[in-house]
Amino acid sequence: xxxxxxxxxxxxxxxxxxxxxxxxxxxxxxxxxxxxxxxxxxxxxxxxxxxxxxxxxxxxxxxxxxxxxxxxxxxxxxxxxxxxxxxxxxxxxxxxxxxxxxxxxxxxxxxxxxxxxxxxxxxxxxxxxxxxxxxxxxxxxxxxxxxxxxxxxxxxxxxxxxxxxxxxxxxxxxxxxxxxxxxxxxxxxxxxxxxxxxxxxxxxxxxxxxxxxxxxxxxxxxxxxxxxxxxxxxxxxxxxxxxxxxxxxxxxxxxxxxxxxxxxxxxxxxxxxxxxxxxxxxxxxxxxxxxxxxx
Amino acid sequence: xxxxxxxxxxxxxxxxxxxxxxxxxxxxxxxxxxxxxxxxxxxxxxxxxxxxxxxxxxxxxxxxxxxxxxxxxxxxxxxxxxxxxxxxxxxxxxxxxxxxxxxxxxxxxxxxxxxxxxxxxxxxxxxxxxxxxxxxxxxxxxxxxxxxxxxxxxxxxxxxxxxxxxxxxxxxxxxxxxxxxxxxxxxxxxxxxxxxxxxxxxxxxxxxxxxxxxxxxxxxxxxxxxxxxxxxxxxxxxxxxxxxxxxxxxxxxxxxxxxxxxxxxxxxxxxxxxxxxxxxxxxxxxxxxxxxxxxxxxxxxxxxxxxxxxxxxxxxxxxxxxxxxxxxxxxxxxxxxxxxxxxxxxxxxxxxxx
Numbered sequence: 071x072x073x074x075x076x077x078x079x080x081x082x083x084x085x086x087x088x089x090x091x092x093x094x095x096x097x098x099x100x101x102x103x104x105x106x107x108x109x110x111x112x113x114x115x116x117x118x119x120x121x122x123x124x125x126x127x128x129x130x131x132x133x134x135x136x137x138x139x140x141x142x143x144x145x146x147x148x149x150x151x152x153x154x155x156x157x158x159x160x161x162x163x164x165x166x167x168x169x170x171x172x173x174x175x176x177x178x179x180x181x182x183x184x185x186x187x188x189x190x191x192x193x194x195x196x197x198x199x200x201x202x203x204x205x206x207x208x209x210x211x212x213x214x215x216x217x218x219x220x221x222x223x224x225x226x227x228x229x230x231x232x233x234x235x236x237x238x239x240x241x242x243x244x245x246x247x248x249x250x251x252x253x254x255x256x257x258x259x260x261x262x263x264x265x266x267x268x269x270x271x272x273x274x275x276x277x278x279x280x281x282x283x284x285x286x287x288x289x290x291x292x293x294x295x296x297x298x299x300x301x302x303x304x305x306x307x308x309x310x311x312x313x314x315x316x317x318x319x320x321x322x323x324x325x326x327x328x329x330x331x332x333x334x335x336x337x338x339x340x341x342x343x344x345x346x347x348x349x350x351x352x353x354x355x356x357x358x359x360x361x362x363x364x365x
Numbered sequence: 366x367x368x369x370x371x372x373x374x375x376x377x378x379x380x381x382x383x384x385x386x387x388x389x390x391x392x393x394x395x396x397x398x399x400x401x402x403x404x405x406x407x408x409x410x411x412x413x414x415x416x417x418x419x420x421x422x423x424x425x426x427x428x429x430x431x432x433x434x435x436x437x438x439x440x441x442x443x444x445x446x447x448x449x450x451x452x453x454x455x456x457x458x459x460x461x462x463x464x465x466x467x468x469x470x471x472x473x474x475x476x477x478x479x480x481x482x483x484x485x486x487x488x489x490x491x492x493x494x495x496x497x498x499x500x501x502x503x504x505x506x507x508x509x510x511x512x513x514x515x516x517x518x519x520x521x522x523x524x525x526x527x528x529x530x531x532x533x534x535x536x537x538x539x540x541x542x543x544x545x546x547x548x549x550x551x552x553x554x555x556x557x558x559x560x561x562x563x564x565x566x567x568x569x570x571x572x573x574x575x576x577x578x579x580x581x582x583x584x585x586x587x588x589x590x591x592x593x594x595x596x597x598x599x600x601x602x603x604x605x606x607x608x609x610x611x612x613x614x615x616x617x618x619x620x621x622x623x624x625x626x627x628x629x630x631x632x633x634x635x636x637x638x639x640x641x642x643x644x645x646x647x648x649x650x651x652x653x654x655x656x657x658x659x660x661x662x663x664x665x666x667x668x669x670x671x672x673x674x675x676x677x678x679x680x681x682x683x684x685x686x687x688x689x690x691x692x693x694x695x696x697x698x699x700x701x702x703x704x705x706x707x708x709x710x711x712x713x714x715x716x717x718x719x
Contacts, residue, residue, distance in 0.1 A: 166701070179689070180402075338523075341512075
């Protein structure tokens with residue numbers, strides 16, 4: 071068998087999908103927030119909260135499905151917190167996002183030690199079942215992409231969301247509550263990012279490791295920009311990043327050259343190159359990052 | 366004259382009020398978290414305070430923990446002054462630390478008076494170039510520096526990890542470089558403490574950046590760009606050049622923070638040596654309102670929280686991570702300044718009603 075065939079087989083497709091799954095969910099989550107006009111640099115932290123809470127809940131109840139549901143709930147709560155600070159109190163959205171990320175690192179580590187009396191890694195817990203080689207969350211992604219595409223472009227809510235991020239004043243004039251739309255956008259982003267975290271911890275593995283998101287939230291954010299704030303674009307760019315991951319792992323598995331550190335670097339380097347070469351053509355929502363106040 | 370002085374005092378008081386309130390609220394949130402998780406907050410904070418300020422050695426160790434924070438806080442603040450959010454200080458600190466470890470170890474035959482400045486310079490230059498990349502990408506392609514600096518954090522940490530594991534590794538279990546030469550080590554001036562002259566280096570940096578920002582044309586231009594880049598452009602200021610320069614200087618400060626850790630504390634590059642000095646710098650800068658004087662105080666606060674945290678976790682089993690949580694909450698409250706203002710307004714209203 072030649073090298074190309076040894077690299078590109080069914081397994082690499084499956085690994086690509088597996089690696090892309092949390093990115094797609096978090097990326098689409100970020101889309102709901104950014105389309106409404108709130109920068110979402112906090113995806114990383116929200117994912118970490120989701121990863122931890124799903125493991126903790128699965129540990130105490132023995133039911134990973136409850137764990138996944140809990141991750142969505144906790145993610146939504148963190149999203150709510152993010153929304154209150156950024157929307158109600160007009161905090162700088164990047165700064166409030168950074169605060170969430172720091173909080174996630176500190177609080178998950180703190181709770182890990184408080185609940186499990188260990189540091190670093192939780193004991194193994196019940197993980198989600200495997201259906202045809204994938205966690206159920208992977209199938210959910212297919213639904214999510216289609217559903218959010220329709221929601222964003224063909225429903226009143228989606229169009230209002232876009233308007234809130236493009237021209238909030240006009241939306242308010244049309245009698246829609248911009249603040250409420252933005253709250254919803256940020257909370258949805260929290261729910262989805264939480265689920266993305268659950269996919270990492272109880273979808274692919276069966277435990278929580280400190281800082282296990284390892285920058286995936288930020289890659290999801292880059293995929294969101296690279297995908298021009300559309301569900302299909304996010305799907306495409308996340309698959310690209312997932313493939314980068316899978317390729318790196320495959321090359322390492324075949325013992326080809328690259329040390330692991332360079333493989334770890336690969337998605338971040340690809341992200342930077344992708345942003346430089348494509349971002350010029352992508353246009354962010356006009357009112358993104360600006361707080362909105364009723365007059 | 367007394368009037369203006371009074372006015373100035375009142376202004377300082379006002380500026381300092383929100384950060385102080387934010388800190389108090391964050392400590393209060395810490396209490397709530399401890400109560401919810403079944404810890405005794407009084408014991409914990411007492412142990413924390415004793416660990417941070419209980420003896421002269423404790424104070425020295427707190428200042429030692431604060432030393433990199435003066436510099437990383439300054440790094441974040443400097444970029445902020447130009448309207449840039451440099452989240453990449455952690456990465457810049459790592460590449461700077463690695464540069465210092467290599468130059469400190471392999472540049473032989475120099476007296477300390479030449480070796481120390483050269484080692485610091487190497488760290489500053491490497492980290493400055495590293496930070497210059499996202500600055501250039503911002504200026505040339507308008508890609509967001511926040512994302513690029515985050516990406517470069519991950520790249521930097523993986524890169525230095527490669528270097529310490531595969532290229533410069535000294536024998537031993539933990540990946541680390543060989544000990545740097547005595548001629549590159551920063552002098553420790555307090556017995557039983559690792560506090561070193563890097564502290565004074567950081568103080569000088571605080572003053573120099575203050576001077577640069579507020580007393581020179583260079584600083585004026587940088588602040589003008591940060592204030593309103595379009596207006597600055599109209600006034601004939603080269604916005605792109607200032608963006609790149611602000612990022613380079615910011616990165617250099619981050620690199621120096623890394624160098625101090627290597628040359629004064631660890632004496633070699635140890636994998637995973639940073640508990641997140643670069644990220645703590647964000648909180649330090651925000652709480653210090655991006656002003657060197659504010660950074661001085663907030664860096665000592667966070668240094669004390671981290672240093673006292675060890676004592677706290679040993680004495681009361683409250684995990685040291687509580688310090689990180691408090692830090693995050695501080696950033697929240699500082700970001701949501703209106704929240705703090707709400708408290709003050711209520712108090713004022715109450716006073717008026719009396």
